[in-house]
Amino acid sequence: MASIDKKSDLIVGVDFGGTKILSGIFNHGLELAGTLKISTKAQRSTEEVIDRIARCVRDAVDECDLTFKQVKAVGIGAPGAVDTTEGVVINGPNLGWQNVQLKKELEKRLEVPVFLDNDCNACTLGVHEVELGGQSRDLVGVFLGTGIGAGLIFNGKMYSGFNRTAGEIGHMIIRAGGAADKDNPGETFEDLASRTAIFRRIKQAVKDGKKTILTETLGADLDDLRSGDLRKAVRKGDKLTQAIVEEAAVYAGIGLANVINLLNPEVIVVGGGLIEALENVMFDLIEKNARKFALPGVAKGIKIIPSKLGDKAGIYGAAVLARRGLKAG
Amino acid sequence: MASIDKKSDLIVGVDFGGTKILSGIFNHGLELAGTLKISTKAQRSTEEVIDRIARCVRDAVDECDLTFKQVKAVGIGAPGAVDTTEGVVINGPNLGWQNVQLKKELEKRLEVPVFLDNDCNACTLGVHEVELGGQSRDLVGVFLGTGIGAGLIFNGKMYSGFNRTAGEIGHMIIRAGGAADKDNPGETFEDLASRTAIFRRIKQAVKDGKKTILTETLGADLDDLRSGDLRKAVRKGDKLTQAIVEEAAVYAGIGLANVINLLNPEVIVVGGGLIEALENVMFDLIEKNARKFALPGVAKGIKIIPSKLGDKAGIYGAAVLARRGLKAG
Numbered sequence: 001m002a003s004i005d006k007k008s009d010l011i012v013g014v015d016f017g018g019t020k021i022l023s024g025i026f027n028h029g030l031e032l033a034g035t036l037k038i039s040t041k042a043q044r045s046t047e048e049v050i051d052r053i054a055r056c057v058r059d060a061v062d063e064c065d066l067t068f069k070q071v072k073a074v075g076i077g078a079p080g081a082v083d084t085t086e087g088v089v090i091n092g093p094n095l096g097w098q099n100v101q102l103k104k105e106l107e108k109r110l111e112v113p114v115f116l117d118n119d120c121n122a123c124t125l126g127v128h129e130v131e132l133g134g135q136s137r138d139l140v141g142v143f144l145g146t147g148i149g150a151g152l153i154f155n156g157k158m159y160s161g162f163n164r165t166a167g168e169i170g171h172m173i174i175r176a177g178g179a180a181d182k183d184n185p186g187e188t189f190e191d192l193a194s195r196t197a198i199f200r201r202i203k204q205a206v207k208d209g210k211k212t213i214l215t216e217t218l219g220a221d222l223d224d225l226r227s228g229d230l231r232k233a234v235r236k237g238d239k240l241t242q243a244i245v246e247e248a249a250v251y252a253g254i255g256l257a258n259v260i261n262l263l264n265p266e267v268i269v270v271g272g273g274l275i276e277a278l279e280n281v282m283f284d285l286i287e288k289n290a291r292k293f294a295l296p297g298v299a300k301g302i303k304i305i306p307s308k309l310g311d312k313a314g315i316y317g318a319a320v321l322a323r324r325g326l327k328a329g
Numbered sequence: 330m331a332s333i334d335k336k337s338d339l340i341v342g343v344d345f346g347g348t349k350i351l352s353g354i355f356n357h358g359l360e361l362a363g364t365l366k367i368s369t370k371a372q373r374s375t376e377e378v379i380d381r382i383a384r385c386v387r388d389a390v391d392e393c394d395l396t397f398k399q400v401k402a403v404g405i406g407a408p409g410a411v412d413t414t415e416g417v418v419i420n421g422p423n424l425g426w427q428n429v430q431l432k433k434e435l436e437k438r439l440e441v442p443v444f445l446d447n448d449c450n451a452c453t454l455g456v457h458e459v460e461l462g463g464q465s466r467d468l469v470g471v472f473l474g475t476g477i478g479a480g481l482i483f484n485g486k487m488y489s490g491f492n493r494t495a496g497e498i499g500h501m502i503i504r505a506g507g508a509a510d511k512d513n514p515g516e517t518f519e520d521l522a523s524r525t526a527i528f529r530r531i532k533q534a535v536k537d538g539k540k541t542i543l544t545e546t547l548g549a550d551l552d553d554l555r556s557g558d559l560r561k562a563v564r565k566g567d568k569l570t571q572a573i574v575e576e577a578a579v580y581a582g583i584g585l586a587n588v589i590n591l592l593n594p595e596v597i598v599v600g601g602g603l604i605e606a607l608e609n610v611m612f613d614l615i616e617k618n619a620r621k622f623a624l625p626g627v628a629k630g631i632k633i634i635p636s637k638l639g640d641k642a643g644i645y646g647a648a649v650l651a652r653r654g655l656k657a658g
Contacts, residue, residue: 154483163629163631168593176580264493298494301491
């Protein structure tokens, strides 16, 4: 973390998710002074959740021994379809939100300009600007975590589509059901390669009597299983965990091959909590399979890289958003 | 066909495929005077194939009782990765071509400016400009025929990606194999929903002893099967053909749902020879399944429409390409 003095202008980047709110305090050069995380409590009223975001922003500034007067803008990435111009969360299924004036409500509470985008767009913007220096023209950011989402940059600009929901790559059907059963579309990218999918398969394997060292520390129900536990288990040579994580990586490779065939982007960045915890096990397999299952020749020269920002991509991207917003207007 | 007088400036649009070359003669208002089709003979030398394209252009003009002196520009859509600026076919697997200077070679033979793009891009351009008046900002054209290809328009402009191969939607894996067999990626969009897939399934069903009226006219080996035969069989109430065509339509719907989830385009146009022949049987099912398998809400307001240009989308798009090229100077 950078040490930022009490006279610098500050930008706050907020990664607002269905389960947690993470605020990062940056200077104008996008050096990170510190972060603060609180839970979202999405089951509470919209007003209360927005109060919590405002509190998380203020407390993060205080945590860094800085003062809120230094803050010039706040950027925020929210889960769902977002109208960036009006600053409205059009539809946030994980939050149960529809048409929430998040920008306006936060500006009322914080009295600084607030800039809003979709969470995966914010992550992609962070990776594009901070990790890649804004250089690549066409970039797809794929984020593997509890779910799987993507952000798309075409011709150097964020692309969000007609209903501003572009990037819902997690719902791409990769293993269709039998055509006889027309009501069963089969399994999506998320069903096959997300953390949720890995956890589900491990739990099922344990129920089926398979052995894993995960049960030694977590018990037979594996209720408290986290990405970090998978990393530790693999490091200790746990064959079941390794096999299930590798299977998810193969499917993730197929998902990326589909992106390469359809969009042929200059760069694919793979990030998210799962990659942060398991890059060593997953990344090479993802890349290998993405290239193997892409049409011959089309992946040539395309960069497939892991994001180093991990869980911080969202706050970095939100800070970029705020900095751009200030500049534009 | 429009009647065009002997003094009008003409534009020729060429749809250059692996099996046939189709030339269309247009006036500047994109009225079509007539077409001429010859076979490609892709097995012959590159020089000979380019000679054939030039001949097809000249003969099409003559077929319309017009003179070649009226021709101001030629547009051409070619199968494969294309460098539009240099006018080079970088890689054309169906032709066995690599780095062929098609623009330069045709200009040498025809002595008029030639403008080149990928065939699916040309089809998409034709649909966008001629059918939709150039109005939609983000459009995906999906063309179902022997194979399946797509053209992408983002922010009003053709998008072709890093290696200029974007749109290879036919190779998107939709029904992945079991993960146990990591070398088997499973079945692609093309494997499940192209004309080739339908023909293969019908032939297999006949081998398995299923009954169809198709064998009455075509014999048990069904060697000369064409899209038109499928249309006629369905019209006569042939249950096997109907079921297999409908199965392909369901998979095509899944392919489109994947596009809606990932790209959320304003418009998806479905075209190609299969749709031209079987729109009545396939289109409603494709649209229904695309909307059903898209994430709730994200397909709202998105137009999914059949192309009326059918097999002529390519020549219309190539003519648009030539007209734009002339305008740009």
